[in-house]
Amino acid sequence: MISFAGLPLAQSGGFWLPDSATNSPAMDPVFYLILGICSFFFLLVVGLMVFFVVHYRRRPGVVPQKTASHNMLLELTWTFIPLVIVGAIFYQGFTAYIRMQTPPPNCYDLRVSARQWAWQFIYPNGHIDENLHVPVGEPIRLTMTSEDVIHGLWIPALRVKMDIVPGRYTSTWFRADKVGTYNLLCTEYCGDEHSDMLATVEVHTREDYDAWLKDAGNYLKTLPPAEAGKVLYQRRGCFQCHSVDGTAGTGPSFKGIYGETHDMADGTTAVVDDNYIRQSILEPQAKVRSGFQPVMATYQGLVSDDDITALIEYIKTLK
Numbered sequence: 001m002i003s004f005a006g007l008p009l010a011q012s013g014g015f016w017l018p019d020s021a022t023n024s025p026a027m028d029p030v031f032y033l034i035l036g037i038c039s040f041f042f043l044l045v046v047g048l049m050v051f052f053v054v055h056y057r058r059r060p061g062v063v064p065q066k067t068a069s070h071n072m073l074l075e076l077t078w079t080f081i082p083l084v085i086v087g088a089i090f091y092q093g094f095t096a097y098i099r100m101q102t103p104p105p106n107c108y109d110l111r112v113s114a115r116q117w118a119w120q121f122i123y124p125n126g127h128i129d130e131n132l133h134v135p136v137g138e139p140i141r142l143t144m145t146s147e148d149v150i151h152g153l154w155i156p157a158l159r160v161k162m163d164i165v166p167g168r169y170t171s172t173w174f175r176a177d178k179v180g181t182y183n184l185l186c187t188e189y190c191g192d193e194h195s196d197m198l199a200t201v202e203v204h205t206r207e208d209y210d211a212w213l214k215d216a217g218n219y220l221k222t223l224p225p226a227e228a229g230k231v232l233y234q235r236r237g238c239f240q241c242h243s244v245d246g247t248a249g250t251g252p253s254f255k256g257i258y259g260e261t262h263d264m265a266d267g268t269t270a271v272v273d274d275n276y277i278r279q280s281i282l283e284p285q286a287k288v289r290s291g292f293q294p295v296m297a298t299y300q301g302l303v304s305d306d307d308i309t310a311l312i313e314y315i316k317t318l319k
Helices: 027-055 072-101 206-216 225-235 274-282 305-317
Strands: 002-004 007-010 108-115 118-122 132-135 139-146 151-155 160-164 170-175 180-186 198-204 261-263 269-271
Touching: 027 072, 108 132, 108 151, 118 132, 132 206, 139 151, 139 160, 160 170, 198 206, 225 305, 274 305
Parallel strands: 108 139, 132 198
Antiparallel strands: 002 007, 108 118, 139 170, 151 160, 151 180, 180 198, 261 269
């Protein structure tokens, strides 16, 4: 398995497609049908072309003769055969599309929020995670929206791909039939760090999923504030723009900033204290650090006071 930044980038699979984690991949038969038809006609055309080039090449003593003439049967044949082939492809593709777009009535519903450059998966108990966790063998419906630009959710092993558009909801569904960890990527170029917009799909047994969801939803109560803030830093996608090692990214690094005075883009200065951090989370355009662009979206309504307190305590530890 190949990995990058701790995330798996490729699972084992066949030559053309990764292993399927669902027992009913609707797109696979369509893909192999089209691949087979294209391969057959490619070999037929290239093979005949090579044969004609060799057999009818210009040679001394051979006089070219014109033998072509109108042949109604031949023309009907090469019209009818492609029509049948295109009809078969349309039927397979249309039925696969209907299967992929029609979720069963007993779906387990989750919500997805995409933003530059992180995923947020929202669970029925209100927990938000940077990775997608689902129970095995159950149909899962994702209702998705974007907070900024167009993103594309793609899970290769589950044969799921759907665009996520700001200002509206899109949805898709799947059923994972194998316990394991699978890739989740963004397929729409969404800015400088598009290639880092990675996540994983963790497929659990129902018992393990219920236990994970219970523990994940209580981490603010079970962890010390600074440790809980570190978890939030990962799950809320802060790491996409703010490093903790002093390296400047899309936003300033969190390392060593608490208590320091920084220049703002409007010419003023500000001390990085609890109130400044809170305002930067809820009103990120109010005070923008000099040298950085005002691209951060607000977390108003997405984080609680306890969340903000935990993040502040975590930032304090980054000396």
